[in-house]
Amino acid sequence: MRIAIVSDIHGNRQALEAVLDQIAAAECDAIWCLGDLVGYGADPDVCVELVREHAEICLAGNHDLAVIGALSIDDFSDAAHQAAEWTRATISAETRAFLETLEPADETQAVALYHASPRDPVWEYVLSPLQAELGFEVQSRRIAIVGHTHVALAFHRFEGADTTGETRHADETLDLSTGHWLVNPGSVGQPRDGDARAAWMELDTEAWTAAYRRVEYDIDGAAMAIRGARLPETLAERLRFGQ
Numbered sequence: 001m002r003i004a005i006v007s008d009i010h011g012n013r014q015a016l017e018a019v020l021d022q023i024a025a026a027e028c029d030a031i032w033c034l035g036d037l038v039g040y041g042a043d044p045d046v047c048v049e050l051v052r053e054h055a056e057i058c059l060a061g062n063h064d065l066a067v068i069g070a071l072s073i074d075d076f077s078d079a080a081h082q083a084a085e086w087t088r089a090t091i092s093a094e095t096r097a098f099l100e101t102l103e104p105a106d107e108t109q110a111v112a113l114y115h116a117s118p119r120d121p122v123w124e125y126v127l128s129p130l131q132a133e134l135g136f137e138v139q140s141r142r143i144a145i146v147g148h149t150h151v152a153l154a155f156h157r158f159e160g161a162d163t164t165g166e167t168r169h170a171d172e173t174l175d176l177s178t179g180h181w182l183v184n185p186g187s188v189g190q191p192r193d194g195d196a197r198a199a200w201m202e203l204d205t206e207a208w209t210a211a212y213r214r215v216e217y218d219i220d221g222a223a224m225a226i227r228g229a230r231l232p233e234t235l236a237e238r239l240r241f242g243q
């Protein structure tokens with residue numbers, strides 16, 4: 001099965017639509033979403049509606065949980081805090097009801113899915129080989145897929161070797177057939193790895209490969225929508241830089 005993995009959409013309608021078009025063109029069999037459908041961007045309702053329509057699996061991210069009041073926003077940065085409050089006041093009852101059904105992990109598939117990490121599915125940012133290694137000890141499958149950092153990267157450990165990992169670029173393909181893996185597709189709606197294009201990943205559970213994908217989208221449109229909603233200017237500005 002070829003599965004499109006999307007994560008960290010953050011209310012960016014322009015990015016999500018571009019990614020869904022590319023996924024449709026790639027004729028993937030299913031779409032799985034790793035959470036953070038809302039927060040930061042100006043179109044939370046549309047993004048939730050699109051994910052509901054297209055994704056077979058959807059996790060909850062920390063921003064989704066914050067918006068429904070299941071997680072405190074005290075630890076959020078200023079901009080994230082403001083965006084969470086704006087989103088909470090803006091979303092429809094239907095969007096809210098859907099977000100309330102989501103969980104931050106799904107361990108029922110051939111790969112383990114977590115919004116953030118195997119150790120802490122809601123909050124841990126896995127950016128180092130040590131964190132990945134600690135995750136390998138607790139993840140319920142040989143391969144884990146996580147979002148949350150907004151950085152396309154992969155860590156792996158082969159039998160008898162140390163854990164290593166690095167950021168990954170568009171059209172790189174991982175051979176997942178052996179070893180332990182912790183893989184992050186990057187972010188649809190707010191990339192932070194220096195590549196401003198929307199990120200997603202194509203996972204093949206027969207060949208056991210994962211290919212990193214990036215797609216251009218209407219960044220100006222997404223930034224204008226953020227300004228129109230009177231969300232913090234930094235949230236509009238950073239999209240151009242992928243930071």
Ligand code: ZN
Pocket residue numbers: 008010036061063148149150
């Ligand atoms: Zn996120």
